Amino acid sequence: MITLYDLDGRDGHRFSPFCWRTKMALKHKGILFEEVAVGFTQKDRIAFSGQTLVPIIVDHDNGQRRVNDSWAIAEYLETQYPANPLFGDAGGRALARFVQSWVDTSVHMGIFRIVLHDLHEHAQPADRPYFRQSRESRLGGATLEAFQADAREAKTLAAFRSSLEPMRRHMKGQPFIAGAAPSYADHILFGAFQWARCSSPFPVILKDDPVYAWRERMLDLFDGFARKAKGYDY
Amino acid sequence: MITLYDLDGRDGHRFSPFCWRTKMALKHKGILFEEVAVGFTQKDRIAFSGQTLVPIIVDHDNGQRRVNDSWAIAEYLETQYPANPLFGDAGGRALARFVQSWVDTSVHMGIFRIVLHDLHEHAQPADRPYFRQSRESRLGGATLEAFQADAREAKTLAAFRSSLEPMRRHMKGQPFIAGAAPSYADHILFGAFQWARCSSPFPVILKDDPVYAWRERMLDLFDGFARKAKGYDY
Numbered sequence: 041m042i043t044l045y046d047l048d049g050r051d052g053h054r055f056s057p058f059c060w061r062t063k064m065a066l067k068h069k070g071i072l073f074e075e076v077a078v079g080f081t082q083k084d085r086i087a088f089s090g091q092t093l094v095p096i097i098v099d100h101d102n103g104q105r106r107v108n109d110s111w112a113i114a115e116y117l118e119t120q121y122p123a124n125p126l127f128g129d130a131g132g133r134a135l136a137r138f139v140q141s142w143v144d145t146s147v148h149m150g151i152f153r154i155v156l157h158d159l160h161e162h163a164q165p166a167d168r169p170y171f172r173q174s175r176e177s178r179l180g181g182a183t184l185e186a187f188q189a190d191a192r193e194a195k196t197l198a199a200f201r202s203s204l205e206p207m208r209r210h211m212k213g214q215p216f217i218a219g220a221a222p223s224y225a226d227h228i229l230f231g232a233f234q235w236a237r238c239s240s241p242f243p244v245i246l247k248d249d250p251v252y253a254w255r256e257r258m259l260d261l262f263d264g265f266a267r268k269a270k271g272y273d274y
Numbered sequence: 275m276i277t278l279y280d281l282d283g284r285d286g287h288r289f290s291p292f293c294w295r296t297k298m299a300l301k302h303k304g305i306l307f308e309e310v311a312v313g314f315t316q317k318d319r320i321a322f323s324g325q326t327l328v329p330i331i332v333d334h335d336n337g338q339r340r341v342n343d344s345w346a347i348a349e350y351l352e353t354q355y356p357a358n359p360l361f362g363d364a365g366g367r368a369l370a371r372f373v374q375s376w377v378d379t380s381v382h383m384g385i386f387r388i389v390l391h392d393l394h395e396h397a398q399p400a401d402r403p404y405f406r407q408s409r410e411s412r413l414g415g416a417t418l419e420a421f422q423a424d425a426r427e428a429k430t431l432a433a434f435r436s437s438l439e440p441m442r443r444h445m446k447g448q449p450f451i452a453g454a455a456p457s458y459a460d461h462i463l464f465g466a467f468q469w470a471r472c473s474s475p476f477p478v479i480l481k482d483d484p485v486y487a488w489r490e491r492m493l494d495l496f497d498g499f500a501r502k503a504k505g506y507d508y
């Protein structure tokens with residue numbers, strides 16, 4: 041049994057993309073886990089981890105071992121629970137790291153812009169002033185509302201969808217990033233789409249996109265685990 | 275012994291990014307090869323291949339087997355000559371394909387714009403009218419000169435350099451894309467930089483960029499094979 045500290049939103053919305061990577065990895069491994077939901081500003085509840093970010097896992101079957109950072113968690117799970125591999129082989133691990141570099145630097149920025157104000161609306165009410173202040177300061181003073189509206193203009197939206205072109209191309213002839221079966225590389229990219237899906241009704245991808253078909257396959261995994269999460273269907 | 279049909283430019287400049295993928299793969303495998311240089315418009319010289327694009331290889335040690343398309347050539351070499359693996363394992367092959375999807379859709383467009391008129395100047399004089407007509411028609415009528423000048427504006431250049439962010443991030447803590455040693459994924463991205471280096475004095479990357487340091491490592495491979503190619507040092 042593992043305890044996962046996940047980011048808490050209002051009314052059961054759980055949208056953290058990094059926590060989604062870990063949730064999918066745990067389901068992939070078939071490991072039982074319970075979730076502890078922690079709001080943006082409830083840092084005291086994860087002070088035990090010596091840092092301030094989720095996801096964090098505590099492994100009760102391995103001396104209450106604590107691991108934070110989604111990549112470190114994936115590596116820990118792969119080493120400690122080798123069945124149902126997340127990476128497969130050394131090349132698969134490098135593939136996941138490359139996909140992570142691409143998602144973190146390219147895909148996340150696009151999605152963040154498109155759902156920014158909706159994220160605010162789906163945070164716990166007590167967390168919203170912190171969310172607004174920290175994000176608006178990061179954006180050089182633009183309001184969440186203005187920033188999100190701008191990202192939904194046809195031109196900006198087209199730029200985001202075009203940033204998915206590597207994945208679109210890669211999906212030709214194979215259902216998942218590493219080939220026939222899902223791997224941690226898929227969970228990394230999928231986390232970005234769950235970030236949007238669990239916080240915003242705005243369709244960041246459209247039905248005629250090959251990336252949409254891949255997302256459907258991901259939503260179907262583990263008996264529709266991610267599809268059942270509180271969010272918006274599109 | 276293999277014969278490689280490579281794209282011919284003026285005065286020994288050989289800039290085709292797809293042919294560079296194959297040249298690096300052949301050196302990686304330690305396979306002896308001779309080059310036959312073919313200009314853009316000398317399609318009759320490769321008519322034997324049943325299509326119009328280089329690279330093409332003819333393998334004299336395997337019944338004059340002909341293979342075209344850089345990816346198909348890499349797979350052929352990996353199967354026929356398993357020593358010095360290009361992919362390493364199944365995950366490594368998926369990594370190379372993902373990197374190829376990223377390079378083909380994101381990196382190539384940026385580099386193409388920046389060196390477009392220089393490419394024209396480094397084509398064989400007889401090929402230049404074809405090059406200009408086909409590329410300008412693809413660009414909706416803009417001249418090569420105007421298009422290249424626009425791509426070298428600070429803002430467009432910054433957008434190109436920012437498109438390399440996944441690679442920059444990925445290079446943290448490892449010298450090559452798959453880890454400690456070069457693999458076909460590196461050769462794919464490197465081909466894009468050789469396209470620029472062998473056709474244009476314009477520095478598409480700068481010395482303080484981690485991608486520059488990786489390119490230096492690639493230029494050093496195989497006794498400086500790619501560094502010796504006719505081009506521009508920056």
